[in-house]
Amino acid sequence: MSFLPKPKLHHPKLPTNELGFTRRDYEGAISTLCAGCGHDSISAAIIQACWELSIEPHRVAKMSGIGCSSKTPDYFLGASHGFNSVHGRMPSVLTGANLANRDLIYLGVSGDGDSASIGFGQFAHSIRRAVNMTYIVENNGVYGLTKGQFSATSDKGSKAKKGAVNTDEAIDLVGIALQLGATYVARSFSGDKAQLVPLIKGALRHPGPAFIDCISPCVAFNNHEGSTKSYDFVREHNEAMNQLDVILGREPITTDYAPGEVREVTQHDGSILRLRKLHEEYDPTDRVAAMHHLHERKAAGEIVTGLLYIDPDPEDLHSNLGTVELPLNRLDDAALVPGAAALEKINAALR
Amino acid sequence: MPRDATNDFVVKFANVNGSGSASANQLFAKSILRMGIPIASRNIFPSNIQGLPTWFEVRVSGEGHLGRRGGVDLMVAMNPQTWDRDIAEIDPGGYLLYDSTRPMPASRFRDDIQVIGIPLTQICNANYTDARQRQLLKNIMYVGALSALLNIEPAVIEQLLAEQYKGKEKLAKPNRDAFHMGRDWALENLQCPLGLQLQRADAVGNRIYVEGNAAAALGAVYGGATVCAWYPITPSTSLAEAFERHCKRLRTEPETGRKRYAIVQAEDELASIGVVIGAAWNGARAFTATSGPGISLMQEFVGLAYFAEIPAVIFDVQRAGPSTGMPTRTQQSDLLSAAYASHGDTKHVVLLPEDPRECFDFGAASFDLADRLQTPVFVLLDLDIGMNDWLCEPFAWDDSRRLDRGKVMTAEELEAGRTFGRYLDTDGDGIPYRTYPGTHPSKGAFFTRGTSRDRFAKYTEVGAAYVDNMQRLLKKFETAKSLVPHPVERRAAEPTRTGVIYYGSSSAAMKEALSALEKDGIHLDALRIRAFPFHDDVLDFIARHDRVFVVEQNRDAQLRTLIMTEGNVDPARLIPILHYDGTPITARFIRAAIADRASAMQVVPIGAAAE
Ligand SMILES: Cc1ncc(C[n+]2csc(CCOP(=O)(O)OP(=O)(O)O)c2C)c(N)n1
Ligand code: SF4
Numbered sequence: 001m002s003f004l005p006k007p008k009l010h011h012p013k014l015p016t017n018e019l020g021f022t023r024r025d026y027e028g029a030i031s032t033l034c035a036g037c038g039h040d041s042i043s044a045a046i047i048q049a050c051w052e053l054s055i056e057p058h059r060v061a062k063m064s065g066i067g068c069s070s071k072t073p074d075y076f077l078g079a080s081h082g083f084n085s086v087h088g089r090m091p092s093v094l095t096g097a098n099l100a101n102r103d104l105i106y107l108g109v110s111g112d113g114d115s116a117s118i119g120f121g122q123f124a125h126s127i128r129r130a131v132n133m134t135y136i137v138e139n140n141g142v143y144g145l146t147k148g149q150f151s152a153t154s155d156k157g158s159k160a161k162k163g164a165v166n167t168d169e170a171i172d173l174v175g176i177a178l179q180l181g182a183t184y185v186a187r188s189f190s191g192d193k194a195q196l197v198p199l200i201k202g203a204l205r206h207p208g209p210a211f212i213d214c215i216s217p218c219v220a221f222n223n224h225e226g227s228t229k230s231y232d233f234v235r236e237h238n239e240a241m242n243q244l245d246v247i248l249g250r251e252p253i254t255t256d257y258a259p260g261e262v263r264e265v266t267q268h269d270g271s272i273l274r275l276r277k278l279h280e281e282y283d284p285t286d287r288v289a290a291m292h293h294l295h296e297r298k299a300a301g302e303i304v305t306g307l308l309y310i311d312p313d314p315e316d317l318h319s320n321l322g323t324v325e326l327p328l329n330r331l332d333d334a335a336l337v338p339g340a341a342a343l344e345k346i347n348a349a350l351r
Numbered sequence: 352m353p354r355d356a357t358n359d360f361v362v363k364f365a366n367v368n369g370s371g372s373a374s375a376n377q378l379f380a381k382s383i384l385r386m387g388i389p390i391a392s393r394n395i396f397p398s399n400i401q402g403l404p405t406w407f408e409v410r411v412s413g414e415g416h417l418g419r420r421g422g423v424d425l426m427v428a429m430n431p432q433t434w435d436r437d438i439a440e441i442d443p444g445g446y447l448l449y450d451s452t453r454p455m456p457a458s459r460f461r462d463d464i465q466v467i468g469i470p471l472t473q474i475c476n477a478n479y480t481d482a483r484q485r486q487l488l489k490n491i492m493y494v495g496a497l498s499a500l501l502n503i504e505p506a507v508i509e510q511l512l513a514e515q516y517k518g519k520e521k522l523a524k525p526n527r528d529a530f531h532m533g534r535d536w537a538l539e540n541l542q543c544p545l546g547l548q549l550q551r552a553d554a555v556g557n558r559i560y561v562e563g564n565a566a567a568a569l570g571a572v573y574g575g576a577t578v579c580a581w582y583p584i585t586p587s588t589s590l591a592e593a594f595e596r597h598c599k600r601l602r603t604e605p606e607t608g609r610k611r612y613a614i615v616q617a618e619d620e621l622a623s624i625g626v627v628i629g630a631a632w633n634g635a636r637a638f639t640a641t642s643g644p645g646i647s648l649m650q651e652f653v654g655l656a657y658f659a660e661i662p663a664v665i666f667d668v669q670r671a672g673p674s675t676g677m678p679t680r681t682q683q684s685d686l687l688s689a690a691y692a693s694h695g696d697t698k699h700v701v702l703l704p705e706d707p708r709e710c711f712d713f714g715a716a717s718f719d720l721a722d723r724l725q726t727p728v729f730v731l732l733d734l735d736i737g738m739n740d741w742l743c744e745p746f747a748w749d750d751s752r753r754l755d756r757g758k759v760m761t762a763e764e765l766e767a768g769r770t771f772g773r774y775l776d777t778d779g780d781g782i783p784y785r786t787y788p789g790t791h792p793s794k795g796a797f798f799t800r801g802t803s804r805d806r807f808a809k810y811t812e813v814g815a816a817y818v819d820n821m822q823r824l825l826k827k828f829e830t831a832k833s834l835v836p837h838p839v840e841r842r843a844a845e846p847t848r849t850g851v852i853y854y855g856s857s858s859a860a861m862k863e864a865l866s867a868l869e870k871d872g873i874h875l876d877a878l879r880i881r882a883f884p885f886h887d888d889v890l891d892f893i894a895r896h897d898r899v900f901v902v903e904q905n906r907d908a909q910l911r912t913l914i915m916t917e918g919n920v921d922p923a924r925l926i927p928i929l930h931y932d933g934t935p936i937t938a939r940f941i942r943a944a945i946a947d948r949a950s951a952m953q954v955v956p957i958g959a960a961a962e
């Protein structure tokens with residue numbers, strides 16, 4: 001038996017998506033984060049992306065670790081199952097969940113401490129294992145929840161609120177994700193909803209490991225002068241490579257673009273990623289070039305954002321393992337238990 | 352005096368790892384079983400691989416004793432690197448069989464043993480040119496010689512070779528020939544048979560000969576496990592490997608050749624248990640296999656699974672700790688770290704199989720228990736059970752049995768308006784309902800977290816709600832008592848106020864010790880514990896006896912501690928009998944230790960224990 005989603009009754013004037021849902025149907029509990037926290041903007045972008053894509057909320061599994069960022073799955077998609085696991089270990093829990101049921105959409109939300117410090121290993125291995133997921137790191141360069149210590153993504157030379165200067169090299173998660181084979185890699189900024197929403201949409205429709213590093217200022221501990229993850233600093237140094245539109249079905253190009261300005265990539269599920277180039281020479285399907293460009297612009301002090309790499313036809317963990325089509329959690333006794341006769345044969349071979 | 356014994360002796364093979372000896376030794380062991388004579392066999396392999404030594408010990412026991420006996424009656428010394436210690440290990444009057452191709456000075460032998468030299472290398476070199484063949488067939492050749500020396504029926508060996516090389520006559524023939532070459536040489540040149548002899552019997556029945564890890568893995572297949580995540584560690588590795596082997600045969604979708612299972616070799620044990628928890632949360636049956644160090648790494652996650660109430664099955668094949676300890680030696684030393692794994696107040700279900708048959712049974716049952724109780728379940732094997740072939744009852748399965756998925760609320764039930772509170776104790780057994788992700792568009796979703804929450808899974812730091820939840824978890828643990836395998840009691844021939852408690856791989860040695868002690872006039876009621884939490888029968892057993900020996904293979908008397916703590920038992924009534932040098936416990940040890948304590952306690956008049 002299947003059950004049709006029933007949209008809640010809201011204000012009649014609120015716009016609805018294909019499923020008849022309003023944006024409200026994608027909301028969750030009320031946020032307990034600090035007012036102005038970048039993470040809340042990312043939650044809003046996730047809500048917007050899921051609504052625009054007309055995703056059935058209950059078909060999403062929200063997974064996270066521990067941190068302010070990892071709390072956010074409670075604040076969006078209230079009709080989805082969520083799992084706030086342990087610090088730094090969301091990737092393994094998500095991997096297991098994905099193995100059990102390949103039919104759901106897996107959205108992993110993590111922080112820079114969660115993914116670049118304590119969970120660096122799990123982050124790396126889930127990417128190289130090609131788990132079909134959208135993995136968003138809400139990157140504020142500090143441990144928000146434990147009150148402002150430097151994290152492993154704090155830039156060298158970045159200043160803490162109390163004045164200490166970070167002397168350790170920063171981990172660039174985008175660089176690592178590219179190196180380890182993520183097939184959809186993006187960076188964005190919580191303050192740029194226009195850029196972020198389509199990037200999340202593209203990731204959710206991507207049938208492989210999709211990683212988004214989203215810079216998300218911590219207003220409580222890392223938004224001051226001297227910080228490289230503050231609203232002001234990111235706005236000043238943001239260097240967008242492209243502007244993405246995710247198109248479902250054959251929508252005609254309505255805007256006039258200059259020749260060579262637009263590039264379209266069709267993903268496995270038919271969704272089209274339409275990229276308006278903001279940087280002449282940038283080719284998001286060339287992984288090596290993307291890595292090179294990233295290093296180059298970083299040295300120039302820029303924060304490169306946009307869809308940085310896309311492989312439209314990726315492989316994922318299930319295809320690599322060769323698992324059956326039917327989700328493993330739906331296999332019944334007949335498919336799972338070989339029975340007494342098979343056991344008798346095994347016994348016979350052991351005598 | 353040379354040893355004389357029929358169907359009751361110990362043969363030990365000292366080999367070089369990788370020389371192909373394992374399959375020859377297996378042939379030797381199986382041929383005895385096929386003659387209807389019980390054996391107990393053990394692999395001994397040091398972690399230090401210099402000189403690549405490996406030993407294989409076969410205890411022949413017409414009476415059916417399956418524990419390690421201790422001592423060696425016949426040493427087959429094929430590893431020059433371990434020669435001296437191998438010679439030293441032979442019991443006085445015992446035998447040494449060695450490759451006499453190269454002469455050995457008399458000083459390297461002992462004069463209280465019988466020495467049998469066979470120029471194995473020489474015979475091989477004379478008959479084969481290929482180097483690998485020379486090496487492999489040398490092993491078969493010593494089996495041939497042993498068949499003459501010990502009276503193994505050659506037809507049995509031929510049958511075994513025919514089964515092993517079914518359809519591959521090209522391989523069967525050279526093996527058969529080598530076997531006969533060795534046998535003929537011995538018949539012509541040696542006094543056959545020795546004092547040690549085999550005589551066909553009918554004491555094996557329909558029992559099977561199998562390793563505990565393979566059996567546990569098969570239990571996981573029958574228990575419906577679909578996700579396995581693991582990180583290699585001795586002695587658990589062969590469990591995950593066996594699962595893959597079984598699944599290839601039993602879980603491949605016939606139409607497509609695709610897998611009805613997923614195995615992930617994770618980056619560490621934290622990821623292994625994380626994958627298991629994620630999969631089980633999402634409605635698949637999942638397990639990991641590890642050993643002590645892995646259990647230590649999994650602690651934080653186990654607490655999450657306990658508190659968030661997520662099923663998980665953890666096979667712990669124990670080895671000697673702490674730390675890397677003696678990684679290729681056996682122990683029962685993870686009991687406490689499993690039972691109380693993680694920070695905060697936690698308690699976990701622990702199953703304690705005695706042999707491969709129970710590894711299969713408990714392996715399958717653990718998944719039902721984990722789902723039914725929505726909590727981690729540990730299955731504690733040890734190296735002795737896990738990595739050795741044991742003679743045990745055949746596996747059995749009732750086709751009418753169904754996987755018990757526990758309390759899972761369906762979309763239909765939600766649609767019909769049933770109240771769903773993830774942590775609501777609707778049935779009074781402490782076990783709430785859960786839903787699988789994606790079940791229903793608008794009902795039954797909840798947020799899983801390791802933080803405190805109310806009965807409807809809403810975050811809360813209210814003390815009363817926290818206590819309410821912790822008390823329900825205790826109630827659930829109480830429910831577990833009746834669901835886990837019950838203890839098995841064996842009454843003494845005569846009424847007694849003294850008892851003994853034991854578990855796991857100590858079982859075989861304990862059985863043997865009990866009958867020996869009985870002959871000594873020491874009567875003990877015996878209780879084999881098969882699970883934690885303890886069934887009421889355990890405390891009842893202790894209450895019925897003045898003194899209870901607790902036999903275990905660790906230093907700190909971990910089971911005794913657990914019984915004292917959980918059952919509020921007076922420590923003075925529980926007398927620890929501890930064996931923890933890394934070798935499997937023996938009946939000789941138990942008998943001596945209990946006889947010693949018993950006489951001190953005046954369970955029997957002093958001196959009565961002496962033979
Ligand atoms: C094992 C463990 N160690 C330490 C902590 C404490 N802790 C909670 S959140 C956190 C850091 C979170 O930082 P980040 O992932 O960047 O999230 P943010 O709060 O900045 O969004 C730490 C260290 C913990 N929960 N678990
Ligand atoms: S402490 Fe920082 S990261 Fe945490 S909620 Fe406040 S602003 Fe956001």
Ligand SMILES: [Mg+2]
Nearest residue numbers: 111112113142
């Ligand atoms: Mg952070």
